[in-house]
Amino acid sequence: MSSTNFSALFTNFQSVFIEAGEKVFASNYIPNHLWHREEEMKSLVNYFRSIITEPTGSSRKVVLYGPVGTGKTVISRAFGADLTRYLRSEHKPGDPSFRFFHVNCRKTKTPHLILTTVLRQLVPGFPLRGFSVDELLRMFSLLLYEQNLVSLLVLDEIDYLISDERTDFLYALSRIEEGESKIRNDHFSTFPGNHTESRFNLLCCTRDKNFRYHLDSSTISSLGRNFITFPPYTRNQLFDIVSSRAELGLREESYNNDLIEVIASLAEEYGDARFAIELLWRAAKLADREKKDQITAEHVRKAVVSVLPIEKSVLEDLNTHQKLLLLSIARLLCDNRPFVTTPEVKHSYMSVCEEAGVRARRQTQMWAYLKDLGRLGLIQQEVENRHKNGRSMGRVTTIRVRDIPVNEIIQSLNHLIEDSQS
Numbered sequence: 001m002s003s004t005n006f007s008a009l010f011t012n013f014q015s016v017f018i019e020a021g022e023k024v025f026a027s028n029y030i031p032n033h034l035w036h037r038e039e040e041m042k043s044l045v046n047y048f049r050s051i052i053t054e055p056t057g058s059s060r061k062v063v064l065y066g067p068v069g070t071g072k073t074v075i076s077r078a079f080g081a082d083l084t085r086y087l088r089s090e091h092k093p094g095d096p097s098f099r100f101f102h103v104n105c106r107k108t109k110t111p112h113l114i115l116t117t118v119l120r121q122l123v124p125g126f127p128l129r130g131f132s133v134d135e136l137l138r139m140f141s142l143l144l145y146e147q148n149l150v151s152l153l154v155l156d157e158i159d160y161l162i163s164d165e166r167t168d169f170l171y172a173l174s175r176i177e178e179g180e181s182k183i184r185n186d187h188f189s190t191f192p193g194n195h196t197e198s199r200f201n202l203l204c205c206t207r208d209k210n211f212r213y214h215l216d217s218s219t220i221s222s223l224g225r226n227f228i229t230f231p232p233y234t235r236n237q238l239f240d241i242v243s244s245r246a247e248l249g250l251r252e253e254s255y256n257n258d259l260i261e262v263i264a265s266l267a268e269e270y271g272d273a274r275f276a277i278e279l280l281w282r283a284a285k286l287a288d289r290e291k292k293d294q295i296t297a298e299h300v301r302k303a304v305v306s307v308l309p310i311e312k313s314v315l316e317d318l319n320t321h322q323k324l325l326l327l328s329i330a331r332l333l334c335d336n337r338p339f340v341t342t343p344e345v346k347h348s349y350m351s352v353c354e355e356a357g358v359r360a361r362r363q364t365q366m367w368a369y370l371k372d373l374g375r376l377g378l379i380q381q382e383v384e385n386r387h388k389n390g391r392s393m394g395r396v397t398t399i400r401v402r403d404i405p406v407n408e409i410i411q412s413l414n415h416l417i418e419d420s421q422s
């Protein structure tokens with residue numbers, strides 16, 4: 001008897017995943033082929049073409065906007081990797097070298113930390129403390145010149161920077177090239193004095209449709225114009241995305257196109273590729289747990305319950321009051337209501353705080369948190385004119401939860417709030 005047969009007998013179980021297949025379902029996996037984003041990729045190339053044609057000639061700033069799971073992160077990473085590879089292959093002695101930085105603002109939460117993270121990639125061991133944001137910006141600018149570099153910085157999930165800090169930081173970054181020549185002139189007597197030189201390019205990823213309205217007017221002129229919108233994926237597009245992940249990670253006999261169809265149609269409502277991929281992964285895990293060699297539609301249906309169409313960490317990263325506020329909205333919506341109004345939310349929030357033994361925040365702070373939840377794409381607020389029996393009832397602000405099953409939110413938040421209090 002061969003050893004493989006023996007081990008098959010021994011385990012008597014074959015996973016639906018191929019060997020190391022699970023890694024293609026991980027959130028940081030970048031597939032070789034990105035589906036249905038050719039136009040968006042082309043726009044990116046067009047905006048940043050000058051990095052290739054005149055690397056130090058002008059600075060570009062672009063914003064990628066799209067709802068959850070529409071490919072902003074994966075496209076920006078793939079673009080950075082492709083550009084790095086291309087410029088490396090074309091590099092001639094004396095040319096500036098290209099450096100790509102990708103920073104996730106959910107994990108790297110302040111401008112100070114963002115800049116030190118970037119500087120540490122240029123100067124290993126760069127100190128984490130001791131410099132102001134202005135000083136760090138100056139050093140970054142000088143290092144780009146000193147090391148003869150051209151850079152592209154991606155600020156992913158930029159919605160997580162605190163509003164005021166974000167506005168100031170983007171303003172400072174949008175003016176970096178104006179400061180650059182002056183700083184270098186002061187520092188390097190040999191600097192050739194090309195005042196238009198710039199070595200810094202910026203790409204911001206946001207879920208906030210109103211991103212540009214949070215910028216001040218001078219930043220809008222450099223950052224607010226270059227928008228690339230990532231629409232939610234359609235059912236057929238989700239089919240292609242999930243199907244190619246299945247090919248990469250699963251045994252061929254373990255699934256069929258009908259199964260992928262079921263997943264695509266369940267995810268269609270959100271147009272969210274992450275949700276679709278995670279659904280397949282969870283269904284596959286369930287099949288493994290039940291020691292089945294086929295993944296079935298029933299596995300998928302069971303998996304739906306455990307997958308939130310938004311990354312769990314988004315909820316985890318909310319502060320306690322943001323969580324309590326979202327919980328109070330979700331509870332109200334639990335009664336099958338399409339929306340709730342702000343006075344109702346206030347009332348519910350007070351009682352949720354009381355239950356949790358936490359002092360409720362003042363109204364202005366509560367409004368600010370509501371805005372944060374909107375910015376993160378968790379709720380939608382709209383001002384509507386209401387009518388009853390043909391008579392105007394005035395304007396009310398309605399709040400809806402992004403299409404997430406409210407029971408799921410309630411469960412997750414209850415756990416998170418309990419954890420944070422224990």
Ligand SMILES: Nc1ncnc2c1ncn2[C@@H]1O[C@H](COP(=O)(O)OP(=O)(O)OP(=O)(O)O)[C@@H](O)[C@H]1O
Pocket residue numbers: 026027029030031033034035036037066067068069070071072073074075157207241273274277311
């Ligand atoms: N066009 C595509 N082709 C193949 N896979 C894709 C495509 N778009 C997205 N994905 C996959 O879907 C998942 C979610 O994509 P991604 O993380 O880029 O979304 P996002 O827009 O950044 O979402 P968020 O707003 O939550 O940050 C990832 O696993 C990614 O690899």
Ligand SMILES: [Mg+2]
Pocket residue numbers: 072073074156157
């Ligand atoms: Mg992302």
